[in-house]
Each structure stands twice: as C-alpha cells, then as structure tokens.
Amino acid sequence: MKVRVKVWLEEDGQLIFGKGKLDLLSAIVQTGSISQGAKKLKMSYRRAWSYLCAIEKRLGQPLLIRKKGGSDGGGTVLTPYAKELLEKFYRLDKETYQFIQSQYSKIFKM
C-alpha cells in the first residue's frame, strides 16, 4: 500500500488552487504565454483563461502581468503576489508530502 495526499487552498468554500493549477501558472511563466502554458499541460486555452479569471476575481488580485513588446518580445509574468503564493504553496505541499510519508512508515509499518 501507498499513501497519497492532496493539498489545496480555498476561499469561501471555493477552490483557489491545488498543485495542478499551480503547475499551470508555472508553465505560463516558463513559456511566457497563457496559450503555450495551457498547451504544455494539455489544457485548452479557453479553460486556462477562464480558470485564471475566476481565481483573480476570488482573490481580488491579479496573478499575471502581460508585458508587451520590448527587445525580448514581451511575455506573461507572475505578479509579486502570485509568485509569493506559488512559492509558499509549493513549500507547504512538499512539507506535507514529506510529513505524511514519514508518518505512514511509522504508523503502518511499526
């Protein structure tokens, strides 16, 4: 047997994000665009866009900044708020994963 764990954040009972949604934000930042980020995760642009709009509304804060033009041709970057949220969530998710694996070994294999 294996133990599995899923962590997510909610606001007023509504999903803000779990790891899947954060992977979308990471993919957008890596690729520099919502459409490429969505493609990387095999998600439709429409779905990615509507998710992002819903979350920004729930949080009352923008998550992405669209940089136009420039020598690097622009791109989509995270707001400082979103970057902090992403880092904190990954930390919490990782620590929880480590905790549960160690507790599982202790409790189930003692």
Place this chain on the structure above:
Amino acid sequence: MKVRVKVWLEEDGQLIFGKGKLDLLSAIVQTGSISQGAKKLKMSYRRAWSYLCAIEKRLGQPLLIRKKGGSDGGGTVLTPYAKELLEKFYRLDKETYQFIQSQYSKIFKM
C-alpha cells in the same frame, strides 16, 4: 484563505480508501449492518456492497465478518485486520490535518 487536505491509500494505483470510505466502515460497525450503514451515509446498498467487495479483493483480506443469529440478533463486525487499518488511517489522517494547519499558519501568515 483556508488550507484543505485529503489523504488516501492506494494499492497498485487503485484506491483502497480515504476518509469517506472509512466512514462507511464505521457506520456499518455502528449500525451492525451494511444496509443501515450505507443508508446513514446516503449511499445505496448496491454501491456500498460493490465497494466492499472490490476492496477486500484488492487487499486480499476480508474486512467484515457477518455474525448470524445469537441473543443479540447477529450483526456485522470488522475483522481485526480492518479494525487496525481503520485506527491507523484515522491516526494518520488526524496527524496530517494537524500538521498542515500548523504549517499553513507558519508559512502563509508569517
């Protein structure tokens, strides 16, 4: 924002149980029957039965013992194996919940 967590056990990539399914086992033990236990959780008897069969098969161990007749009219009880599994899982689930709440406060509200 609130943090949420879900813990479950798998065998060969297939669900063994999470809290919902363990609540079914608890309800069966409390009420003394599969049909009453399923009713308590607003689950159909058919669904409860097929879940139990599938899990026993995956674990290769019976979870329930059907006691017939006797002065108390019989009833359904957990096997010692199932009882231990249930206790260990509830402990792991509770400890993980406490861990994540405390880490969330530390990481997100610092």
